[in-house]
Amino acid sequence: MLSRVAESLFWLGRYTERAENYARFIDVNFNLSLDLPPEMTEQWSPLIMASGDQELFEKNYSNYGRENAVFFLAFDEKNPNSIINSVIRARENARQVRESISKETWEILNDLYYFVRELEKKKVWKKESAEYYKQIKYKLQLLQGIGYDTSPRTQGWYFNKLGQSLERADKTSRLLDVKYHVLLPSVEEIGSPLDFLHWNALLKSVSGFNAYCRLYGKVKPINVVEYLVLNRYFPRSILFCLISAEDSLHEISDSKRGFSNPAEKAIGNLRADLEYAEIKDVFASGLHEYLDKLQIRFNDVASCVDEQYFRIMSNSTLQEQQQ
Amino acid sequence: MAIFNQNYNSSDHFDEMFTPEGESRPTYAPFEEKLKSYTKKKLLQLQHSTDKAQMSMGMTFNVYHENKGIEKILHLDLIPRIINGKEWKILDEGLKQRITAINMFIDDIYHDQKILKDGIVPADLVLSSKDYLKPCIGLNPPKGIWCHITGSDIVRDKSGKFYVLEDNLRCPSGVSYLLENREIIKQAFPSLFSQMGVRPVSDYPSMLLNMLQNLSDKKNPTVVVLTPGIYNSAYFEHSYLAQQMGVELVSGQDMIVKDKIVYMQTTKGLKQVDVIYRRIDDTFMDPKAFNPKSMLGVPGLFEAYKAGNVAMSNAPGTGVADDKAVYAYVPRIIKYYLNEDPIIENVPTYLCSEEDDLKYVLENIEQLVVKETNAAGGYGMLIGPKAKKEEHEKFRKLIQEDPRNYIAQPTLSLSTVPTLSENGFSPRHVDLRPYILFGNTIEIIPGALTRVALVEGSLVVNSSQGGGSKDTWVLFD
Numbered sequence: 001m002l003s004r005v006a007e008s009l010f011w012l013g014r015y016t017e018r019a020e021n022y023a024r025f026i027d028v029n030f031n032l033s034l035d036l037p038p039e040m041t042e043q044w045s046p047l048i049m050a051s052g053d054q055e056l057f058e059k060n061y062s063n064y065g066r067e068n069a070v071f072f073l074a075f076d077e078k079n080p081n082s083i084i085n086s087v088i089r090a091r092e093n094a095r096q097v098r099e100s101i102s103k104e105t106w107e108i109l110n111d112l113y114y115f116v117r118e119l120e121k122k123k124v125w126k127k128e129s130a131e132y133y134k135q136i137k138y139k140l141q142l143l144q145g146i147g148y149d150t151s152p153r154t155q156g157w158y159f160n161k162l163g164q165s166l167e168r169a170d171k172t173s174r175l176l177d178v179k180y181h182v183l184l185p186s187v188e189e190i191g192s193p194l195d196f197l198h199w200n201a202l203l204k205s206v207s208g209f210n211a212y213c214r215l216y217g218k219v220k221p222i223n224v225v226e227y228l229v230l231n232r233y234f235p236r237s238i239l240f241c242l243i244s245a246e247d248s249l250h251e252i253s254d255s256k257r258g259f260s261n262p263a264e265k266a267i268g269n270l271r272a273d274l275e276y277a278e279i280k281d282v283f284a285s286g287l288h289e290y291l292d293k294l295q296i297r298f299n300d301v302a303s304c305v306d307e308q309y310f311r312i313m314s315n316s317t318l319q320e321q322q323q
Numbered sequence: 324m325a326i327f328n329q330n331y332n333s334s335d336h337f338d339e340m341f342t343p344e345g346e347s348r349p350t351y352a353p354f355e356e357k358l359k360s361y362t363k364k365k366l367l368q369l370q371h372s373t374d375k376a377q378m379s380m381g382m383t384f385n386v387y388h389e390n391k392g393i394e395k396i397l398h399l400d401l402i403p404r405i406i407n408g409k410e411w412k413i414l415d416e417g418l419k420q421r422i423t424a425i426n427m428f429i430d431d432i433y434h435d436q437k438i439l440k441d442g443i444v445p446a447d448l449v450l451s452s453k454d455y456l457k458p459c460i461g462l463n464p465p466k467g468i469w470c471h472i473t474g475s476d477i478v479r480d481k482s483g484k485f486y487v488l489e490d491n492l493r494c495p496s497g498v499s500y501l502l503e504n505r506e507i508i509k510q511a512f513p514s515l516f517s518q519m520g521v522r523p524v525s526d527y528p529s530m531l532l533n534m535l536q537n538l539s540d541k542k543n544p545t546v547v548v549l550t551p552g553i554y555n556s557a558y559f560e561h562s563y564l565a566q567q568m569g570v571e572l573v574s575g576q577d578m579i580v581k582d583k584i585v586y587m588q589t590t591k592g593l594k595q596v597d598v599i600y601r602r603i604d605d606t607f608m609d610p611k612a613f614n615p616k617s618m619l620g621v622p623g624l625f626e627a628y629k630a631g632n633v634a635m636s637n638a639p640g641t642g643v644a645d646d647k648a649v650y651a652y653v654p655r656i657i658k659y660y661l662n663e664d665p666i667i668e669n670v671p672t673y674l675c676s677e678e679d680d681l682k683y684v685l686e687n688i689e690q691l692v693v694k695e696t697n698a699a700g701g702y703g704m705l706i707g708p709k710a711k712k713e714e715h716e717k718f719r720k721l722i723q724e725d726p727r728n729y730i731a732q733p734t735l736s737l738s739t740v741p742t743l744s745e746n747g748f749s750p751r752h753v754d755l756r757p758y759i760l761f762g763n764t765i766e767i768i769p770g771a772l773t774r775v776a777l778v779e780g781s782l783v784v785n786s787s788q789g790g791g792s793k794d795t796w797v798l799f800d
Contacts, residue, residue, distance in 0.1 A: 003588045004577050095381070095553055099566030107379050114378070155590060252590065309590045 005100050006159045007310040008093040012101075013163030015090035016109075019083045020140040021171035022051075022073050023133040025178075028205035030130035033066075035197055044069035046181035050174045053079060071125040074133070075116075083136060087116050102150040105143060112139045155252055162248040162305065169241035170298050173291045175205060176228055179221075180288045199224050206236040225287060226279040238294065242271040245301070252309075263304035270297050333750040337483045337738040339404060350407040350798070357515045363747055369511045370401050370743055376507050382500070384556040384786065398791030399504050400742045401511060404753060404773040405519075408800045411769060414477065414485060417667030418757060419765045422473055424657040425490065425644050426761065429469040431660075433459050433640060443659050444652045448676060451727060452646045453697055456605060458612055459640030462629065465538045468761050470644065471636040472531075472600075474498070474772075477667070477755040479738035486670045488735070488754065490653070492637060492645040494602045497772040498758050499560035500792050502527060502567075505770065508794040521796040524770035527758070528567035534762035535568075535598045538634035544597035546570045547587065549578075551603050551619045556786075561602050575603075580623030583630040598634045599624075605642050608635075647696040647730045648674055671733060675726040684722065684731040688715050691731040693722070706782065708734050737782055740793065742775055752776045753793065754784050769797040 025047050033042040045064040048057045053072075056079060061068045074083045091113045098106055116136065124132045151157045182198055199219050203209040208227065211234060216223040231237040235244075246267045250256060259265040282290050331341070340351040347355045361369075374396065377383075383394040406414075431438050432449055439446035449455055474495030476488040505524055509516050535546045550561035552574050565572035577587050578596065586593035601608055607617040612625035627633045643649065651672040654665045673680040673691070684691060688707050695703035705718045722729045739750035757771040773793040774784035784790040 001590055002571055002573060002577050003590055004574070005571070006590045092553065095558075095562075097572075098381070098562040099572050103380075106381060110379055110381050159590075 001100070001155050003310050005097045006155065007306075008097045009100065009156050009159040010163035010305070010310075012090055012093040012097070013160040013165075014167040015086040015093065016140055016143060017164045017167035018081060018171065019086035019090065020137055021168070021175070022081070022083045022086070023136040023140070024205045025050075025175070026070055026073055027130045027133040027137065028201050030128070030133070031204070032197065032201040035201075037194070040194070042066055043182060046178045047073065049181040050178040051081060052174070053081060066128070067125055075120050075125055084116050084120060087113055097156075100156050102146070104146045104150055108139065108143045108146055112136070112143065115139060153251075158248040158251045159309075162245050162252070165241045165245035165248065166298055166302055168236060169238045169245070170295055172206065172228055172236055172238050172241065173294050173298075175202065176225065177288060177291050178202070180291075195221075203227075208234055208236060222279060222283070225282060229282055230274060230277060230279065232275070239271070239274045242267065242274060246271050249305075261304075261308050263301060263308045266297070266301045266304050270294075270301065331741065331748055331750065333739045335481060336736050336750065336752070337479050337481055338750055339479075339738055339740045339753070340402075341741075350405050350410075354403075354405060354515070354519060357518065366401060366743055367745070373399050373401065373507050373511055376510070377503075380503065382503055382559055384559065397500060397786050398777060399500075399507060400751075400775055400777075400791055400793050401508070402741050402743060402748070403508060403794045403796045404740050404755070404771075405796045405798065406755075406771075407798050410485075411797045413666065414757060415767050415769075417485070417487075417665070418473075418475055418759050418767055420657060420661065420663060420666050421475065421487065421490070421653065422470060422759050422761055422765055424660045425473075425492070425653065426468060426470050427660040428656045429638075429641055429644050430467060432643065433462060438656065438659055441659070443655050444649070448648055448652075448674075448727075449643065452643050452649065454605065454640075454642035454646055456613075456640045456643070458625065458629075459638075462638075462640070464638035465540075465634050466763075468538075469638040469641045471534060471538075471638075471761050473759040473761070474756045475759065477757065477771075478670070478735055481736045483738070485667050486735075487653070487667050488670055489647065489650055490645060491756075493604055493642045494557075494637075495756070495758065496557040496560050496602075497756055497774075497792075498527065498768075499563040501758070501768075501770055501772045501795070503563070504772075504792060504794040519796060520799045522769040522799055524768050527768045528564065530760055530766055530768065531564065531600075532568040532570070534760050534766075535600055535636060537762050538636060539597040541597055545595060546598040546600065547573045547596050549573055549575070549599050549601040549603055549608075551575075551607070555602070557602065564600070575619050575621050578621045578624075580621060580627050583623070583627045583632050585621070585624060585627045585633045596633060598636070600636050605639050608639065642697075645697070647672075647694055648676065648727070651730060670735060673731040675722050675729040675731065680731075681722070681726055684729075685719055688719060688731070690734060692734055693718050693729055693731045696728055696730055704783075706734065709782075735782070737776075737784075740773070740775065742777070742791075742793075749779065751779070752782050752784065755795065771795040771797075 029044065029047055036042065044066055048054050048064065048069055051073065057072055060078065061072065072079055072082065076082045077085060079085065091109055094101060094106055094109050119132050179198060179202060196219060199221055200209065203212050203219070203224060206228065212224065212227050215227065227234060227237065229238045232239050232243065234240055249264050249267055253260050253264065259268050340348060342348060377396040377399060383396050428438060436446070438444050439449060470492045472495060474491040474497060476491065477485055478488050479485055502524060532546065536544055546568070547570055548561055548565040550558060550572055552558065562572050571587065573587055579586050579588065579593065585596045587596050603619050606613040608620040609622060609624040610617045610620055611622045625639065628635055628639065651669065651674055654669050657663060657665045673684050675681045675684055691707045693705040693707070705714060707715065737752035737754060740753050741748040742751040753773050753775045755771050755773055758768055760766045773795045775791050775793055776782055776784045777791045778789055
């Protein structure tokens with residue numbers, strides 16, 4: 001397939017996943033704030049920190065109030081990663097490859113675009129309601145579901161999945177990092193009902209609460225981290241995403257084991273590191289630092305993919321082909 | 324005509340649906356009979372859902388304003404334009420005749436120039452056209468065909484007679500609307516449609532693909548659609564056609580020319596391209612051969628074409644027959660090559676490059692429509708009777724400065740079709756654009772894009788100027 005088309009499908013996967021995760025973040029934080037004891041104020045700053053865009057936020061806003069934070073994450077067109085921007089870019093990418101995606105996929109994405117525009121017009125960030133973000137999430141899940149049932153499993157599908165998996169791995173790592181930034185009133189609160197509430201919320205935001213409980217029973221921080229980083233069965237855990245990304249790369253190059261290009265080598269190494277890690281390895285140098293390093297390695301994989309498949313072919317490639 | 328306004332009145336224009344006495348014409352009678360079961364409210368609801376369908380299908384074109392792209396739909400009116408089998412036969416034969424002659428003309432002016440030497444068409448007029456491409460002299464496109472895809476604009480005057488208003492031989496757009504309009508209208512009037520005996524149009528993409536594949540000698544040639552990109556107003560159509568044909572949609576940056584062979588860049592390396600359906604104008608397709616500033620084209624493409632390593636549709640150089648001054652000579656071109664009288668006539672045309680015509684145009688500009696010879700989309704146009712005095716003056720000056728660049732025609736009385744609005748039905752002016760494919764034979768898809776001027780009294784049907792469209796039903800009988 002055309003490199004440009006592959007690239008658009010890759011980014012379509014990334015942007016839709018990004019939009020869905022931001023919608024999840026907001027939804028869960030709304031819920032969390034409902035459960036807070038009366039004397040506690042809602043905390044929106046951790047979400048901004050975890051998004052990695054706090055510098056941009058602080059340049060444009062004077063405080064971390066709910067309205068500001070929600071607007072920034074969902075509707076601010078100055079924030080390149082906001083939901084609205086992700087949806088716009090997903091749609092632009094889809095538009096460039098309309099001939100390569102199903103009619104239904106395009107239509108639901110288009111519908112989502114007009115929906116988000118409508119919410120923007122209604123200024124819904126002023127309202128204390130999670131409903132809108134739930135709906136965004138559902139529309140994105142509908143998009144995934146339709147894609148799952150209508151897309152042929154050819155290269156294009158795997159580029160799309162690759163983008164989605166890498167993005168999801170990154171977002172799950174950032175979500176875990178939110179916990180690092182959440183301020184508890186004092187050290188004594190660690191392990192308190194409030195702390196417990198936070199870990200619950202985290203699991204719920206990835207739709208993982210029920211499955212977690214079946215596996216571990218009680219909510220314990222160390223188990224939650226293990227579940228979201230190293231579990232190989234939960235579709236939003238980092239390891240699961242990496243396995244899925246690696247599989248996609250192998251489908252694309254039509255190879256089975258090992259690696260046939262730098263992107264496969266980078267993802268294979270990364271996947272193996274997690275696959276053979278124990279939870280104490282994760283905490284050894286601190287969770288925040290561990291997640292930080294992972295995020296850098298996700299980016300390395302993405303650069304390798306870019307180099308391997310999307311950049312203009314050099315003359316040498318042509319000569320190889322002719323020989 | 325219960326749901327039609329009592330005062331539905333097309334004055335002295337030819338109305339496609341009603342006679343001046345207010346009776347349904349036979350072609351429309353069965354349709355009107357069935358339409359009676361719909362209330363105005365129901366029709367407005369249907370209209371609303373067709374708007375929504377177009378929006379969600381993304382059948383939009385971009386209008387750029389203050390750096391912000393606005394997406395608009397081409398308004399699709401519910402009431403179809405209906406053409407009976409007898410009328411269609413005239414159009415079908417007339418257009419085949421016309422395209423045959425035009426193709427011979429293009430081939431001639433890039434070879435022996437007999438028609439110029441015989442003085443039938445002034446040599447100067449052709450050779451001075453911006454669209455006459457010297458690098459194409461002596462070229463032989465595959466099978467001798469230059470204009471593979473044409474969309475000719477046809478109008479009807481007061482008497483109901485058809486005329487060709489212009490021939491679009493560069494990159495005629497709109498065929499995607501023809502196809503998608505049909506899908507939408509079929510859904511709006513399912514049972515009504517099935518009883519009308521409408522000829523299907525859905526095999527256009529496969530006809531197009533066959534025609535394109537035929538341009539290559541290879542058994543299984545690689546065909547692509549070349550688009551200027553998502554910012555082009557017809558981008559929807561480019562991706563639509565690529566999708567319907569199951570071929571790659573490429574932009575200039577996806578292709579590269581090496582040793583006069585065209586390749587596209589894929590995830591598995593470079594792949595040779597054999598046939599290009601280009602939706603980029605001649606002069607933009609190759610910065611090396613033509614406009615060096617073009618960012619849309621592929622450097623070296625023209626050389627590859629000349630070497631016979633890639634086929635293009637339409638052939639480079641075809642645009643010269645799209646020149647509105649050349650248009651004026653088409654009846655004589657038909658006579659010259661085919662020794663036949665034109666089946667569909669031209670609208671009388673004054674060439675400002677000819678002294679007598681120029682004098683007439685300057686004196687009568689208030690009654691005339693003035694057009695630039697190589698503009699499209701309703702731009703660079705003056706409608707004399709509707710324009711203000713200052714505009715008349717402005718165009719007199721423009722014409723005198725560059726007479727070759729202008730033609731004039733009498734203000735046409737375009738026919739009308741009932742068109743739905745909040746106030747019920749009103750007559751609105753329409754034109755008709757059938758699409759002609761020239762492959763092993765010439766084929767005309769039995770349907771057309773009917774464009775409608777939505778503003779009362781307006782004669783400008785272009786989408787960029789407030790026009791909409793209608794589904795066009797060509798009947799079996």
